[in-house]
Amino acid sequence: MIAAAGAAGLGGKVALIERHLMGGDCLNVGCVPSKGVISASRAVHHARNSAKFGVVDGSGLRFDFDTAMERMRRLRADISHHDSARRFRDELGIDVFIGQGSFSGADTVEVADKTLRFKKAAVCAGARAAAPPIPGLEEAGYLANETLFSLTELPPRMAVIGAGPIGCEMAQSFARFGSRVSLIELGPHILGREDGDAAEILHRAFIREGIELQLGVKIIGVETSGTDKILHLERDGKRIDVTVDAILVGVGRAPNLDGLGLEKAGIKFDRTGVAVNDNLQTSNPNVYAAGDICFPFKFTHTADALARILIANALFMGRQKASPLTIPWCTYTDPEIAHVGMYEVDAKGKGIEFTTLTVPLSDVDRAVLDGESEGFARVHLRKGNLLLVYGERYYSAVVHVSKKRAGELYTRPAQTTQEDR
Amino acid sequence: MTSPVMILPDAPENRELEENVHPPNWVNPEPAPCYNLVAIGGAQPV
Numbered sequence: 001m002i003a004a005a006g007a008a009g010l011g012g013k014v015a016l017i018e019r020h021l022m023g024g025d026c027l028n029v030g031c032v033p034s035k036g037v038i039s040a041s042r043a044v045h046h047a048r049n050s051a052k053f054g055v056v057d058g059s060g061l062r063f064d065f066d067t068a069m070e071r072m073r074r075l076r077a078d079i080s081h082h083d084s085a086r087r088f089r090d091e092l093g094i095d096v097f098i099g100q101g102s103f104s105g106a107d108t109v110e111v112a113d114k115t116l117r118f119k120k121a122a123v124c125a126g127a128r129a130a131a132p133p134i135p136g137l138e139e140a141g142y143l144a145n146e147t148l149f150s151l152t153e154l155p156p157r158m159a160v161i162g163a164g165p166i167g168c169e170m171a172q173s174f175a176r177f178g179s180r181v182s183l184i185e186l187g188p189h190i191l192g193r194e195d196g197d198a199a200e201i202l203h204r205a206f207i208r209e210g211i212e213l214q215l216g217v218k219i220i221g222v223e224t225s226g227t228d229k230i231l232h233l234e235r236d237g238k239r240i241d242v243t244v245d246a247i248l249v250g251v252g253r254a255p256n257l258d259g260l261g262l263e264k265a266g267i268k269f270d271r272t273g274v275a276v277n278d279n280l281q282t283s284n285p286n287v288y289a290a291g292d293i294c295f296p297f298k299f300t301h302t303a304d305a306l307a308r309i310l311i312a313n314a315l316f317m318g319r320q321k322a323s324p325l326t327i328p329w330c331t332y333t334d335p336e337i338a339h340v341g342m343y344e345v346d347a348k349g350k351g352i353e354f355t356t357l358t359v360p361l362s363d364v365d366r367a368v369l370d371g372e373s374e375g376f377a378r379v380h381l382r383k384g385n386l387l388l389v390y391g392e393r394y395y396s397a398v399v400h401v402s403k404k405r406a407g408e409l410y411t412r413p414a415q416t417t418q419e420d421r
Numbered sequence: 422m423t424s425p426v427m428i429l430p431d432a433p434e435n436r437e438l439e440e441n442v443h444p445p446n447w448v449n450p451e452p453a454p455c456y457n458l459v460a461i462g463g464a465q466p467v
Binding site for chain 2: 001003004007012013014015016017018020021022023024027028070073074076077080081083084085086088089095096097098099101109111112114115116117118119120121122123124125126147150152256260291293314315
């Protein structure tokens, strides 16, 4: 979408093909609805925990799932005009085709019985939730991000498979709504890629909030009994059964390669996605790719940055590269965990000598008075480099922040961080 | 003309969303002779 809008804005004749929903995952089943759910869960959590601030609700607190979900749907609909097919057609002058786009040759795409000839093409078909090969899961039925936000009733008991960012965000949200949540992870920790101290803080928060953590387990299978879904787990040879009403799967993303006819255009791909060089060019020199379908960091803001590189390279013979991008990300749990730059383990793996600066929030008066003293800000600084905090530049630094609004706090360091590559 | 895609639940706000992101009565245009760029995938710009 950004590739099409950018190219059209520069005067090009552009066609945009979408087989399902304009706006993609982000608007319809990703960032946008998840933030609606998370904001509702924070509201109810704060309401329940405000007595220490003198807030007393004598009538008793009740959470209404239907109202929260309706609010999310309403706000999603309200902002959807930005991504609407009519706006792209009428305001941006783009030919919008709704249907499955499929390459039929090196310079042609078929959509809805029409043939589109192109000088350049951009494959930005995104990704979808990956389905783990667990015996009985398909038969039992499960939720993924494509279906979670359509719920109209709160599952009393919920299993979340995968303690990555999506799994953690939704496990905490649904626990705060009132579901009895079991968070199931094959690895020994939640958020296994994140800074261990930050993940530990979140681990303790999950325990406090009553989330059952099943870590380091193998999922043997899923069995159905009436409306119950029974997950058979195994840890250290010991069998554990978890019975729930709904299962949410959040174990990663798989590229949307099906139906694209990539082989007809000579575009190489594998199960991880479309193969591109550092200029985002595929094995067909006139076809480029951007976003989740070709890049390991599957974030909307990353796809946006890649699309801008794509436009420069595809339409203006640019030589911009994707590898210099510094990609920040944030997990929107409570506390949030924000990150930019190289992880400690990666720096050690590269033999980089560094110094670590950590500021616990318990040392920050504002955080203490806000009731957010559990958390920290951390910077790994390459030895020998000058740290100019007020001089606008952190060289070779990585920043972790664990705080309720870490996602806002780390934007300045993210703008000024350079990574070693 | 596009085939309908029902965004669940069937609620006024979801029908409004669908009207924007997958208009039920959308008619694809006649293609231009050649495009400078054909983009496959209409994900959201930030």
